[in-house]
Every structure is written in C-alpha cells, then in structure tokens.
Amino acid sequence: MANKFLTILACICGVLNLLPAIAYTTDGPFVKIQGTQFTLDGYPFLFNGFNSYWLMHMAAGPEQDRNKVANVLSEAAGNGLTVCRTWAFADGGDRALQSSPGVYDEHVFQALDYVISEANNHGIRLILSLVNNFDDFGGRAQYVKWARDAGTVLDSKDDFYKNELVKQYYENHIKSVLTRINSITQMAYRDDPTIMAWELINEPRCESDPSGRILHAWVQEMAAYTKSIDEKHLLEVGMEGFYGNSIPEKQRYNPPGYSQVGTDYIRTNLIKEIDFATIHAYPDLWLSSQSEESQNEFALQWIKSHLDAARKILQKPLIFTEFGKSRKYPGFTEANRDIFLKTIYDTIYNLARSSNGCLAGGLIWQIFSEGMDSYSDGYEIVLTQASSTINIIIKQAHAMFELANTVN
Structure with missing residues (x-):
C-alpha cells in the first residue's frame, strides 16, 4: 500500500504540479508486464514520454553540459513526462563510453550513473539502448572495425549480426552495462527499478538478408544472453515496425521501399525473451513526396495495424518509441507539426483506452535543453520555450495519467 501511495502521489505531483515532486526511490517497484499491460506496483502503467539520446554524452562533458541533463529531466517531470x-x-x-572492446572510460560511465540517478530523483523511468544500427556514436560499424583491427576478415557491418568475435564484443558490453555498480546509488544497474527496460539495438536492419532470418537469430541469441544476466528488467528489440515475410499481407502497411531492410517485425517480436514490441514512424521522411494528409493517414494506419498485431498475434504490450516532425523538411510549419502530433497522441490515447492499455504510450523524438543548437536534427523541442506544441505534449501527459486510473 505504501508503494502504491508513493507511486500515485509522485505521478500527481509531476503531472499536475500541485505539490513538490516526490521521486521514485531506488528501492521502489519495477515496471512489469501482466498479460498485454504494463504495470507498476500491480497497477496499470500508462504514460507520455520522450527521447533524449544525448543524456550520457552531455553528462560526460563540462559542468554547463551536465546541467542540461538535470534541467531537461526536471522540465520533463514537471510537465508530466514519465x-x-x-x-x-x-x-x-x-x-x-567504450573506447575499444571491453575498455571503458570510468568518467563516461559515471556520467551514465548520473543520468540514472537524476532520472530516479525526478521519477522518470528509463529505456536504455545498448548499441546503434547506424554509425552515430559508433554503432555496428565500430564493432566491425574493431574486429577487423584484430585481424578478422569481414565483408560489411552486417557481419555484426553473424561474426562470433563481434558478437562476443557485444555480449561483453551487455554484461558490462547490466552489472555496472552505480557510483552514486551503489546499486547495480540490473537491480535498479529506475530502468524500465533494455533495448538491444536502435532501429536494427540487415539489408544483406531481406528475409530477416539473420537479424532474428541474433535477437534470439542476444535476448537469451541478456535475460541470463538480468531477469528483473523488461527487454525489447528496438524495431521500427517493418513487416517481413512471416505474414506477407502485413507488408502493405510498410512505407514504400522498407519491406527489404532485413527485419521481420512479427516473427522476431515473438521471441519469448522479448517482453514488448516497439514502433517508430517518420512519415515526413518515409513519405516525403506525399501530402500532409496522406502522411498523417499513414501514421494512423501504422499504429492501428501494429496494435492489432500486438494484441492478436504477439500478445504483448506496444510502445510507440519514436515519432516526430522535422522543421528541416520542405513544407514544415508549426501548425502542421501540431496537427501531426495531435493525430498521434489522440490515436495513442483512444487505442490505449480501447485496448485496455496494450498500447501504453508514446515517446516523442526528441526533447532538448536550452543551448543545444549544434545538436539539431529539426525534430527537437525545448520544453521551456512556450508553444502550442508543448501544450499538446502536456495535455497528453495529463490524459494518459487519468486513463491509467480507468483501465482494468
């Protein structure tokens, strides 16, 4: 009962700004799954959230950069993002963080410690991604380069999924992160309920194998390895949602050209160690030649089709883990972005309600702190800069909080 009271009170404080924020403590409950629902302390857990990929990178910098981490987490919590x-x-x-295979910079690891500690202080749960599909921050390409430097002959970065030495490098990283003792809280990451879930890889693709079999086998191996170290936390793949050959009729929902990127969304998310499914959507990128109305309609059908699959086939919860609209694409206006976000948020809310929480929430890409212009990708939103967009985000946070009290 005490945990329930603190959880509810923390949410009320963060969402409604009526009282000083009460953070989740490191001895609090883990986010779990019951059926097709996320739960927290035995009660349905629905949320509005965000991406801020840069937190550890900033925390490892000078003090003015580290302050951006505390600021954005405080601002997000104050606006109900959890x-x-x-x-x-x-x-x-x-x-x-990892300068060469198995060699870690303690200062950067302490920066990640700080991120987790600050998230805990502000009552924010974290989904931590363990490697990138793309070259930013190293990713698959860096792992393959390390193996080549060690004398292994490799053809492409798709060997990340196949080569035994590269896979060993990645497994070592999984173990290093999950067993890390936080220098601030003195708690192992694998024991810390501030962490909601691990993500195996951001937006995996393996274009040399359109069937998706290679990526599927890698997920199966790495998911089992991750769970062998940490059974307390939830685990997800990091997929964008592109349908593969296991259910060909679903491929009609894919954006043009994305049925051959080496993923099979249904088959791979059925792996027993994978606890929930994820989707991303960037209609302004994927359907750049189409109208705003067509892009919004695509997003609507994208969400609906994946929720249908989550409920009827996967029988697992679903999170919309990336979506946004970039000012760098032709035709951008704040009004169009607001329409897009309202479409997404209204759909998440309505489908969360009708699915009894199977669709649990969305994480907008992305939230920045003040003074990060050099990191801009056009999608960023600064919560301290008043705008109609921020009002939409806050309203969704209120709505999802209230909805959590009505689902069974």
Missing part, C-alpha cells in the same frame, strides 16, 4: 529513452552506448569517438 518515461525517457536514451543511449547507454558510445562506441569510440568523442566522449566514448
């Missing part, structure tokens, strides 16, 4: 997805990797390059 789940954040961020990177737990930086493979080589600037402020590298």
